[in-house]
Amino acid sequence: MPHVMLSNSSDGPVLEAVLWISRPRQExxxxxxxxxxxxxxxxxxVDTGASCTCVNQExxxxxxxxxxxxxxxxxxxxxxxxxxxxxxDAQILVPGMQDGAVPLCHFESLPVxxxxxxxxxxxxxxxxxLLAHAVLIYHxxxxxxxxxx
Amino acid sequence: xxxxxxxxxxxRELARLLAEASGKYVLIHGNEVxxxxxxxxxxxxxxxxxxxxxxxxxxxxxxxxxxxxxTRDLAPCRT
Numbered sequence: 350m351p352h353v354m355l356s357n358s359s360d361g362p363v364l365e366a367v368l369w370i371s372r373p374r375q376e377x378x379x380x381x382x383x384x385x386x387x388x389x390x391x392x393x394x395v396d397t398g399a400s401c402t403c404v405n406q407e408x409x410x411x412x413x414x415x416x417x418x419x420x421x422x423x424x425x426x427x428x429x430x431x432x433x434x435x436x437x438d439a440q441i442l443v444p445g446m447q448d449g450a451v452p453l454c455h456f457e458s459l460p461v462x463x464x465x466x467x468x469x470x471x472x473x474x475x476x477x478x479l480l481a482h483a484v485l486i487y488h489x490x491x492x493x494x495x496x497x498x
Numbered sequence: 499x500x501x502x503x504x505x506x507x508x509x510r511e512l513a514r515l516l517a518e519a520s521g522k523y524v525l526i527h528g529n530e531v532x533x534x535x536x537x538x539x540x541x542x543x544x545x546x547x548x549x550x551x552x553x554x555x556x557x558x559x560x561x562x563x564x565x566x567x568x569t570r571d572l573a574p575c576r577t
Contacts, residue, residue: 373546381551398569406575416500417542417556419577421565431565435500435577438542438556458539460556462566465573474568 350484351445351453352497360470362395362487362494367442368404368412368473372457374438386413388442391472395485395496399476402441403464408472414439420462435463441479443496454482454498500577503528504555515559527554534559 355364369388370378378385389412391404401420414437421431439461445453456479466472484497504526508515511531515524519534523541526532527549535541541556548554558564 371542373543374551377546377550383551396568396570399566400568401566403568403572415553417545417554418501419505421563422572423565423567424571425569426571432572433577434572434575458542460538463575464568465575466570468573469570474570476568 350497351451352484352495353443353445353453354493354495357487357489357492357494360394362485363392363471364395364443364475364496365390366393366473366475367391367444368408368414368461369440369442370412370414371438371440371459374415375440388412388440392470393473393475394471395480395494396474396476397480397485399474401462401478402459402474402476403462403466404437404439404473405466406435406463407467409437409439409461409463412439414461417460420460422462422464436460437463443475443498453496454479501553501555504553507531508555508557512559516561519559520561522559523556524559525554525556527552 416435417438418436442455443453445451486495522534525541545554
């Protein structure tokens with residue numbers, strides 16, 4: 350089972366993931382003779398309190414993701430009226446051990462929600478939609494976490 | 499708001515979609531319901547095959563939209 354084991358940072362269980370346009374969009378762009386935008390690494394908190402994976406709008410714009418819908422989001426400050434956020438079609442890869450040569454996990458097309466986390470020193474949240482495929486161990490005394498797919 | 503026309507189409511067609519395909523993923527392009535699929539990935543793949551790089555929307559058909567929950571605060575983003 351591929352896995353990573355990383356130290357807990359002051360922000361919690363944080364890893365570097367890679368965001369890119371989805372595989373179907375890549376194929377459509379290549380068929381149209383267009384140059385693919387570059388993938389971008391982003392700093393993501395593994396967050397069991399998030400039902401969906403979120404990425405900062407700035408990162409989404411920099412990668413050139415395209416909106417595929419909207420969704421309603423409840424947060425501690427939204428009260429009874431959820432906020433409406435954009436959903437973007439994306440590709441996410443989490444590098445594995447061995448200098449990231451082997452990916453831990455690779456999702457070729459999945460919905461990610463645009464969020465604004467820029468004041469929180471992270472670029473995104475790995476939510477339970479991605480953790481549904483994983484085994485997550487948070488080791489407090491050892492100050493590390495591991496993620497297996 | 500992005501995909502405004504597609505959102506209007508979804509609302510206009512919702513009663514019929516619920517009767518035919520509750521729980522499936524609908525692919526909408528402009529005023530047209532272009533297909534119903536079992537997964538988000540199938541709908542996205544078909545969207546790019548049919549409409550290339552033109553905008554389209556994929557949404558799960560449901561009586562009430564399934565909201566997402568995040569225990570950390572987020573600032574609102576544009577839609």
